[in-house]
Amino acid sequence: MQLILSGVTIDIELHAIHxxxxxxxxxxxxxxPEQNTELLVAGxxxxxxxxxxxxxxxxxxxxxxxxxxHVYIDQFADYTARLTDLNLVKKLLYPVQKYCAVIDCGEKDHDTNxxxxDLLAPLKATIGGWLPKEAKTC
Structure with missing residues (x-):
């Protein structure tokens, strides 16, 4: 089943979402990002x-x-790839970009990572504090 939440496309199957x-x-x-992620996850x-x-x-x-x-690693890889004309760097980044294109999230017995x-989940508030925030205007 495919659904769209807040414009985001999610594929749902038994034991996993993509x-x-x-x-x-x-x-x-x-x-x-913290609030919008919470709303997306709840949905x-x-x-x-x-x-x-x-x-x-x-x-x-x-x-x-x-x-x-996945989002921020993918954005970093995309940004880095745009900064360089070196094909070697782009070739090294391509697998990262391809891997991050769809975020595969499965239950423990269906997702090897x-x-x-789960190990990082208790650090969610700390990690959330590191996320880029909306730019404020004066």
């Missing part, structure tokens, strides 16, 4: 439960830090 890491997601996270978890009549066994904090990890995001 978030398209593209302009609509970046735009959503460009203003108040995803609710849609999953509605579709499968069971909760997705991923903690909201784990899902949030996984989204941030769920342990990593």
């Amino acid at each position: 978030i398209h890491n593209d302009e609509p997601l970046w735009k959503l996270l460009s203003k108040d 995803i978890l609710q849609a999953y439960e509605t579709q499968y009549h069971r909760k997705l066994e991923i903690a909201p904090g784990s899902l949030a830090v996984e989204i941030w990890g 769920r342990w990593f995001w």
